[in-house]
Amino acid sequence: MPAFIWLTVMTALRILARNRLRAGLTMLGIVIGVGAVIAMVSIGEGAKRAVQAQIATMGTNVIIVWPGATTVSGVRGGQGGAVTLTVSDALDLKKKIPLLSETGWARREVMQMVNGNRNWNGPINGISPSYLTIRDWGFSSGGPFAQADLDSAARVALIGQTIVDNLFDEGEEPVGAVIRIRNVPFRIIGVLSPKGQSAQGSDQDDVIFIPFTTAERKVFGTLFLGSVAALFASTDRPEDLPEAVAQIREVLRGRHRLQAEQADDFTVKTQVDIGKVQEGTSYTLTLLLFSVASVSLLVGGIGIMNILLVSVTERTREIGVRMAVGAKRRHIAMQFLIEAMTLSLLGGAVGVVLGVVGAKLTTVVAGWPTVISTDVILLAFLFSLAVGLFFGLYPANKASRLNPIEALRYE
Amino acid sequence: MHSFIHCDDIWKVYRLGDVDVQALRGLSLRIEKGEFVAVMGSSGSGKSTLMNILGCLDRPTKGHYRLEGRDAGELRADQLADIRNREIGFVFQSFNLIPRTSALENAQLPLLYRGLPLTEQRAMAARVLQRVGLAGREHHYSTQLSGGQQQRVAIARALITNPSLLLADEPTGNLDTQSSREIMTMLEALNGEGITIILVTHEADIAAYARREIVLKDGQVLSDRMTKPRAQSVEV
Numbered sequence: 001m002p003a004f005i006w007l008t009v010m011t012a013l014r015i016l017a018r019n020r021l022r023a024g025l026t027m028l029g030i031v032i033g034v035g036a037v038i039a040m041v042s043i044g045e046g047a048k049r050a051v052q053a054q055i056a057t058m059g060t061n062v063i064i065v066w067p068g069a070t071t072v073s074g075v076r077g078g079q080g081g082a083v084t085l086t087v088s089d090a091l092d093l094k095k096k097i098p099l100l101s102e103t104g105w106a107r108r109e110v111m112q113m114v115n116g117n118r119n120w121n122g123p124i125n126g127i128s129p130s131y132l133t134i135r136d137w138g139f140s141s142g143g144p145f146a147q148a149d150l151d152s153a154a155r156v157a158l159i160g161q162t163i164v165d166n167l168f169d170e171g172e173e174p175v176g177a178v179i180r181i182r183n184v185p186f187r188i189i190g191v192l193s194p195k196g197q198s199a200q201g202s203d204q205d206d207v208i209f210i211p212f213t214t215a216e217r218k219v220f221g222t223l224f225l226g227s228v229a230a231l232f233a234s235t236d237r238p239e240d241l242p243e244a245v246a247q248i249r250e251v252l253r254g255r256h257r258l259q260a261e262q263a264d265d266f267t268v269k270t271q272v273d274i275g276k277v278q279e280g281t282s283y284t285l286t287l288l289l290f291s292v293a294s295v296s297l298l299v300g301g302i303g304i305m306n307i308l309l310v311s312v313t314e315r316t317r318e319i320g321v322r323m324a325v326g327a328k329r330r331h332i333a334m335q336f337l338i339e340a341m342t343l344s345l346l347g348g349a350v351g352v353v354l355g356v357v358g359a360k361l362t363t364v365v366a367g368w369p370t371v372i373s374t375d376v377i378l379l380a381f382l383f384s385l386a387v388g389l390f391f392g393l394y395p396a397n398k399a400s401r402l403n404p405i406e407a408l409r410y411e
Numbered sequence: 412m413h414s415f416i417h418c419d420d421i422w423k424v425y426r427l428g429d430v431d432v433q434a435l436r437g438l439s440l441r442i443e444k445g446e447f448v449a450v451m452g453s454s455g456s457g458k459s460t461l462m463n464i465l466g467c468l469d470r471p472t473k474g475h476y477r478l479e480g481r482d483a484g485e486l487r488a489d490q491l492a493d494i495r496n497r498e499i500g501f502v503f504q505s506f507n508l509i510p511r512t513s514a515l516e517n518a519q520l521p522l523l524y525r526g527l528p529l530t531e532q533r534a535m536a537a538r539v540l541q542r543v544g545l546a547g548r549e550h551h552y553s554t555q556l557s558g559g560q561q562q563r564v565a566i567a568r569a570l571i572t573n574p575s576l577l578l579a580d581e582p583t584g585n586l587d588t589q590s591s592r593e594i595m596t597m598l599e600a601l602n603g604e605g606i607t608i609i610l611v612t613h614e615a616d617i618a619a620y621a622r623r624e625i626v627l628k629d630g631q632v633l634s635d636r637m638t639k640p641r642a643q644s645v646e647v
Contacts, residue, residue, distance in 0.1 A: 326492050
């Protein structure tokens, strides 16, 4: 049997080599189908990883609560449309919900900051120290401020890499330097390690953190003390997120004295929710590409079936001879199945090469990240093998059912 | 005691459209091991049908064909394929070599369906090509060989399995006189080695190589006579 299979594969390859153009055209469907799958999956996977990496920069198991969605005389304000969340909300959440490992809060305003003769406009964030923990901010030099700084409304600041690049000369040490925000001097005590782009595409390193109390009292000029732009919380385990969200809603509705029929005056989202939006996009894309690929593979399979049926007719006499010298039905069937699978596998191989090259080109030309997974390549091979097997069955069966006498007499 | 080939009241009926064609009509025949038989008859006399049945390519509609005691009518398609593979060699008028395939691979073909190791298959094919006088032409394709050489490749293919029965259907029909003589001399020699040969022809000078002549007419045996004594070297 191994000798039979080996010789049959060799024969199949020789027949293909003899009809290169025909074989090439036949394989085209499979080539395009497999190539498209490999290229698209690589691009899709690359995009997905990039989004995942961006989402991971938000922190771990993060829950964000925005004020908003208040109704004023029937007009619903958008997200963040009202000043309804406060520092005491955050403290109360921490106290009442043991699932939450941390709660923090922040307010931001874009303002000018000055260092010597340089200035820069960037978002000033008044935050609680816990905010840094929740969002996983690390330091490339210096360190965070403490609760004591919050209590005393200390004039200390943490700055992101983009601020460093714009306010300081190269080689100049920012930690210890004093910059001015609205003419208030702040001593820089830490430089944040870079996070890069956010999932929404904004520069996360264009940021400056100061204690919330300092911001409120000395920089922003707040109307209502203790009102925040957003609350942040985190849980220890990702599976606790849904339950934590439900409890946050319950506590906040209670604190805000909302009646059962009233809508929430805040919006709760988790990191997972934000990730889902992005994944949804790539899921749609994946679905689309798989439908394109399956149509292509189907067409390729039909092409293979067609060419094999032609081949069975062309080689009727040969089939008769083979039967006369002792080939059984299964030998004839296997010969044509092997030819079909050789065609489809070759097509698959060419498709894989084309797909990988296409993906690499996309990275080089368009700069999109791509990830080539061996799983997909393996799957593509299996798929093309299956296509060959499936569409080879009918011609193979037809060949094996020929009557040897009639086949021998066929002109 | 059965003969080597035993045809007992064989009928073969084809259905062509609305008409039944009776190709063989109660044919009975015995052929012993080592015989060299020429089957003659006009076209439509049932020669080809008889050859198909003798070669286990077809089964009789009625009656029994026994080859070495086994009733071919009772065997499954795969068993018939095995008999064709191991005990019968075919030589056709139009050679029926597989196109664009070397002489060696053509000769090797029956072994493909036996599961022998590849090197053994090749060695056997080379030996049998040598036996039919084609040493050195193993890698020639059929287009590079003359008609006589192609028929010798076909004989090599028939011989590679050491069959006890060789069926030759007008083996010289497409050959010139010189090649015909060579092929017939070769068949004669093979018969001398003990292989039973049944030859279909309508040329008297070709039939003259055989030792027994059977003439068919309308699906029955018209005449059956010994033309020469049996080959000396054969022990019956």
